[in-house]
Amino acid sequence: MNKAVFFDMDGTLYKTELILGDALNQTLNKLDTLNIRYVEQPMNKYKKIMGVPMTEVWNQLLVTRSEEDIKSANGLLQEHLITNINDGKGELYQGVEEVLSHIKEQRYNIYIISNGEKAYLDAICEHHNLEGLVDGVYSINLINTSDKSDLVKKVIEEESVKAHYMVGDRASDFKAGKDNNIEIIGCRFYFSNDEELKEADYTVDSFRTIKQIIN
Structure with a gap:
């Protein structure tokens, strides 16, 4: 059975x-024209809930929460995110390629496990040439629940791997690790929360520090 390391994407590998x-x-500008109302200071709200599935994001950000409104808002956001990725406006955290290469040298499989949309995740991997380092990209949309723990379990079963580490920055990552008996590496980066990070077995302030743990 191959050993594996699981990574979150937003706020862990990628500077979202x-x-x-x-x-x-x-x-939001487009939502204004569609008369779809949203909460005040939506960016601040988003930062607090970063890491949850997109349906939950829009349940939190929209005042009107019809299925049609959520679908419209999410479709617009995904379109703009992917455009920004392809325009080179984003970047990976410093040392990501180096650390992933190191992990591959240690004979681990690498999987991205994210609450993000599949097209969005694929756009990041393609633009930043991660395909050769990553063995699989799994979005929460692949399962019927919104629990990342279930997604991690699905990957373990489908890929027939022994997961050794779960690397992430938010509570959903740490819960997914604990629920599946995986050691947790918490990244104290832009979207992280110090209270949530207490659940991690290891905490890093620099992505390159992960090399010292997975060795």
């Missing part, structure tokens, strides 16, 4: 903050 503000503002 570099593209999120612009994409969200463009989306």
Whole structure:
């Protein structure tokens, strides 16, 4: 059975903050024209809930929460996020390629496990040439629940791997690790929360520090 390391994407591998503000503002401007109402200071709200599935994001950000409104808002945001990715406005955290290469040298499989949309995740991997380092990209949309723990379990079963580490920055990552008996590496980066990070077995302030743990 191959051993594996699971990574979250937003705020862990990718500096989502570099593209999120612009994409969200463009989306909200369009929602104004559609008379779809949203909460005050939506970016601040989004930062607090970063890491939850997109349906939950829009349940929190929209005042009107019809299925049609959520679908419209999310479609617009995904479109703008992917455009910003392809325009080179975002970037990986410093050392990501180096650390992933190191992990591969240690004979681990690498999987991205995210609450993000599949097209969005694929756009990041393609633009930043991660395909050769990553063995699989799994979105929460692949399962019927919104629980990342279930997604991690699905990957373990489908890929027939022994997961050794779950690397992430938010509570959903840490819960997914604990529920599946995986050691947790918490990243104290842009979207992280110090209270949530207490659940991690290890905490890093630099992505390159992960090399010292997975060795």
